[in-house]
Amino acid sequence: MAKRVSAAQAKAHLSALTAEVAYGGQRVVIERRGTPLAAIVSVDDLKRLEQDRAGSARPLGALALVGRWDATDDAAIDAFIDDIYRAREADTGRPVDLEA
Numbered sequence: 001m002a003k004r005v006s007a008a009q010a011k012a013h014l015s016a017l018t019a020e021v022a023y024g025g026q027r028v029v030i031e032r033r034g035t036p037l038a039a040i041v042s043v044d045d046l047k048r049l050e051q052d053r054a055g056s057a058r059p060l061g062a063l064a065l066v067g068r069w070d071a072t073d074d075a076a077i078d079a080f081i082d083d084i085y086r087a088r089e090a091d092t093g094r095p096v097d098l099e100a
Contacts, residue, residue, distance in 0.1 A: 002027040007037065 003017075003026055010017060010030045020026040021040050028040040041049070 002029045002039065004029045004031055004036075006030075007032045010040075 003020070005013070005017065005028060007030055010028070017028050017040055021028060021042050025042070027042075027045065029036050030038045030040070
């Protein structure tokens with residue numbers, strides 16, 4: 001868990017906080033009136049964060065599948081999508097009692 005300090009404390013003890021982060025493996029969250037504003041993290045943590053951000057440009061979830069299937073059988077894909085729409089139209093949902 002990250003250590004939390006006020007902006008005034010961070011200003012007064014920046015050198016000590018930097019040493020805790022660099023050599024002690026600590027993370028420091030700087031707050032103003034209880035609201036987190038910034039963080040002091042090690043260079044290794046920063047590299048990991050930047051690496052994760054660069055890797056997040058690739059699509060996730062269903063978007064990651066686009067273009068990955070064999071498009072030679074478009075009829076099968078169209079039939080699958082039609083089945084999904086038919087199932088959605090047939091689904092009436094669950095009964096709801098509004099009187100209770």
